[in-house]
Each structure stands twice: as C-alpha cells, then as structure tokens.
Amino acid sequence: xxxxxxxxxxxxxxxxxxxxxxxxxxxxxxxxxxxxxxxxxxxxxxxxxxxxxxxxxxxxxxxxxxxxxxxxxxxxxxxxxxxxxxxxxxxxxxxxxxxxxxxxxxxxxxxxxxxxxxxxxxxxxxx
Amino acid sequence: xxxxxxxxxxxxxxxxxxxxxxxxxxxxxxxxxxxxxxxxxxxxxxxxxxxxxxxxxxxxxxxxxxxxxxxxxxxxxxxxxxxxxxxxxxxxxxxxxxxxxxxxxxxxxxxxxxxxxxxxxxxxxxxxxxxxxxxxxxxxxxxxxxxxxxxxxxxxxxxxxxxxxxxxxxxxxxxxxxxxxxxxxxxxxxxxxxxxxxxxxxxxxxxxxxxxxxxxxxxxxxxxxxxxxxxxxxxxxxxxxxxxxxxxxxxxxxxxx
Numbered sequence: 310x311x312x313x314x315x316x317x318x319x320x321x322x323x324x325x326x327x328x329x330x331x332x333x334x335x336x337x338x339x340x341x342x343x344x345x346x347x348x349x350x351x352x353x354x355x356x357x358x359x360x361x362x363x364x365x366x367x368x369x370x371x372x373x374x375x376x377x378x379x380x381x382x383x384x385x386x387x388x389x390x391x392x393x394x395x396x397x398x399x400x401x402x403x404x405x406x407x408x409x410x411x412x413x414x415x416x417x418x419x420x421x422x423x424x425x426x427x428x429x430x431x432x433x434x435x436x
Numbered sequence: 437x438x439x440x441x442x443x444x445x446x447x448x449x450x451x452x453x454x455x456x457x458x459x460x461x462x463x464x465x466x467x468x469x470x471x472x473x474x475x476x477x478x479x480x481x482x483x484x485x486x487x488x489x490x491x492x493x494x495x496x497x498x499x500x501x502x503x504x505x506x507x508x509x510x511x512x513x514x515x516x517x518x519x520x521x522x523x524x525x526x527x528x529x530x531x532x533x534x535x536x537x538x539x540x541x542x543x544x545x546x547x548x549x550x551x552x553x554x555x556x557x558x559x560x561x562x563x564x565x566x567x568x569x570x571x572x573x574x575x576x577x578x579x580x581x582x583x584x585x586x587x588x589x590x591x592x593x594x595x596x597x598x599x600x601x602x603x604x605x606x607x608x609x610x611x612x613x614x615x616x617x618x619x620x621x622x623x624x625x626x627x628x629x630x631x632x633x634x635x636x637x638x639x640x641x642x643x644x645x646x647x648x649x650x651x652x653x654x655x656x657x658x659x660x661x662x663x664x665x666x667x668x669x670x671x672x673x674x675x676x677x678x679x680x681x682x683x684x685x686x687x688x689x690x691x692x693x
Contacts, residue, residue, distance in 0.1 A: 314481050315471055316445035317527075317618045319553035325529035328667035329617075334503050386664055399665050402688050405681035 327414035332417075335392045340386040383428055387410045388421035438621045451480030454506050461485035465546040466498060468510065470558050470666035474615065482507070488540075496524050496535035498517065498547070512561040520672060522609030525554055526561050529573050532611035532672040533668040548627045548675035554623065565610055572608065575635040575654070580646035594643035603637040605675050618662045626662035627654065627671035629679030638658075639689070655690050686692060 331347035369375040395413050398404045404413055442448075451470055456463050463485050466632065471479035484502050491501050496514055498524050503510050512535075513523040526535055527550040539584040540547055555563030591669040613628035627635070632654065632664040641652045655662045660683070 313445060314440060314473070314556040314558065314564070317469070317551040317553055317555050317557050318446075318448065319439060320617065321442065321667070322527060322548070322550050323553055323615065326667075326671055328665075328671070329535065331664040351580075386510055394667065400687070400691075402681075402684055405670070405684065406680055408672060410645060410670075413576055422515060 326411075327418070328410050331392055331417050332415045334388060335396075338392075340387045341381070341385045342389055345378070345385065348378060348382065358390075380425065380429060384421055387418065387424045387428075391417045391420050391424075418427040439527050445478060446647050447478055449478050449480045449645070451482040454484045456480065456487060458490075460489055462488045464488050464540075467546055467548045468499075468502070468561070469550040469557075470510070470635070472509075473557035473559055482510075491540075493539050493541065494536055495528050495538045495540050495543075495549070498540050499535060501689070503614065504652060510561075511559045520607065522607035524612045525552055525609040525614075525674075526534070526549065527614075532615045532674075533608060534674040537674055545570040552610060555614060555621040563614070567623065568610055568613055568628065568630065569633045572634060573632055575639060575650070576646075577634050577655070579638070579641065580623070580644055582645060592642055599640045599642070600637060602677055603633060603640070605638070606633055606677055607675060608634070609674065610675055611672045615668040615672040616663075617666055617668065618664060621661050625658035627659045629663070629683065632660065632676065633679040633682040633684065637687050639686065651686070651690060651693070654686060660686060660690075 352366055355362045368417070370379055395417055398413075402408065448469070460592065465663050466484045466486050467481050469479060484507070485508055486498060491498055494517075496517060499510070499512055499514075503512075512526065514536065515521045515523040517524075517536045519534050522534065524535040525532065528535065528538055529548060532552060535549075549561065551557055551561045551563040552565075554581060555565065556563050579590075593637065605631050608630060610630055612629040612633075613623075616629055618626055619628040635650065638644055639647055644650075663680070663683045665680055665684070667680055670677075670681070673679065
C-alpha cells in the first residue's frame, strides 16, 4: 500500500527567487566554463602552430558564432567569479539576512552583465 | 538522485469543480491537491469557489471553511492555529509556510495549495515526515551533561544564552527542509536545514559537553555539505529563523577548529 503513495510536487510548484536563481546559474556557468576551456585550448594550440593556424582561430573569433561563444564565455566567467565572492562572504559567516541575500543576488546578476559589456567595450578600445 | 519529473503514479490530474452555491459576489478560486489512498487513482487538483465575504483572514480559515461548508472529505493537519505547533505546514502559492499564519490576502490570483514538497503523500495535504523525524533523532537533540543537574541549577551566562536565540524558536514544522532542492534530491542522506539547525542548537549550547562528538557526527559530505546555500530554507521559515546561517556556522566551526 505504502509503495503506491505519490510524491508531492516539488520543483514543479515551488517559486523561484533571486538566491535560488543565482544558485542554479552558478552551477550551469560552472559547467559552461569547464566545457569552454576547450575553446581556450584551441586558442593556445593555434598560437603554438604559428601565424597561419592562428588566422583560422581569428576568423572563427570574428564570426558571429565565435563572438557569441567568446562573449558568452566572458559573461559566464564573470558570473561565476561574482557569485563565488558572494559564497566567500557566506563561508565567513556574513550576508545571510534575507534582505542582504536579495541585494547581493541582484548585484551578481546585474554585475555580470555590466562587467561583460564594459569588458567588451574596453577590449574594443584597447585592441 | 536528481529527478525533475514526478513518477507516473504522482502525475497530477484535473479534479472536481465545486461551484459556488451562496451567490456571493466576492468569490475566489482555491485549487487544492487531493489524493485518496483508498481509490488507487492518481492525485488530482480540486477547485473550490469560496465566498470570501464570510471567511476569516488566514489560509487555514479558508481550508476550515471549505471542509465545514463545501467538502468534508478534504484532509489536512492542524492544531493550534497560532503558529506554534507547526502542524499546518503546507505549500501555498508556491512557497512553504504555516496555513494558520499566512493571510490569503497576500496571495494574488487563484489560491494554490499543495502538501509540503517532495514527500510521500499519505492523504490530500498530509505528507509523511517520518524520515525527517528519524534524522532529528539521529542528532540526539537533548542536553548531554555529566553534572547531576537534579540537585543544582545548570547555570548559563547571558551571552551564552543569547547564542540560542534564533535557534530555540524552531517548531520543526519542516517548511525549510521540504523547500530545499538538496533535500529533495538527497533527502535520504542529507540531514536538511531543520535538523541541521537543531544540531547546531545543541552544538552551540554552553551547557552541553558533547560538542566535539556532535560536530564530528555531522561533518559528512552528504549529511552536511549538500547545503549549497540556495537560501530556500530561510526564505520559507514561517518563524523568521535562518537555517542557512546555522548550517554555515557549523561549516565554519568545522573549518576553524
């Protein structure tokens, strides 16, 4: 009898809030960062094999797909770094009040986008 | 294990619709999770039209009104109706809380009521909390002190007593533990916020002599470190406590001792 008892709905009905969104994004960006390191490997390899092979990478990085990957990579890393800083404070025992977690959560989300744009614009100026 | 989808026997079906019979102009729709163990059917959502002109302010009042006036078959736990006993913990409007302290005016649109998430349902809004109680027992939630306290008072400084504030108020309603995704996926091994807050309540008690053993006991990859600070627990706690902070305090004690 007992084995036939249903499981009450969980993720299907539970509300999202800023902290849970940042938490799941932290995981997802972690996986993305890991996978996109392959891209960095290709970059380094293309450098090792000289200017001709580097042109291939350059062509890719200037294409729409390449830009998407690189900007996505920058965002994903920035998000991870900001969220990790939030976790450092938590590990030290600070910032657990609900209001504070909301504010720091918003800072992580907005900050990651703002810094991505800033970095993109800055790289355009510098290069 | 992470299982996003509900198993086959837990899929929710459309249920009955109870139309208003009072002719009231102030009607709200209340959707309630129903499961009857005697039928072998899947759970369903029944919808009730409720006359809000003659309904007191809390979600529990609303449930009582439905049970008394519309459908007596609905089952839910309740006792004190004052946020002290923790019996009427359930998921309202996508968030766990106590039905007796949650005003229905805070909920916009239709009022959705489910049992506490990711529990074995016993009937309707009643979930099976026996594994949580077993975990609670495993942290030995009682004072361990070799002094014979039957003869003298067991004194504690004001500062040491203050360390228990925000911990002793816990009523074990399980709102926090059943809001926690880590507890959903690993509830058999991870102790969950409610039990860890209780564990910390005894670890930090100056009169307790078993601190080291208590810490050693919870210092476990699964029992403790499945907490990833998602903060659902603190968001859910109807008593305004902070289980996430208590868990972090245990982690900090372990890291610094």
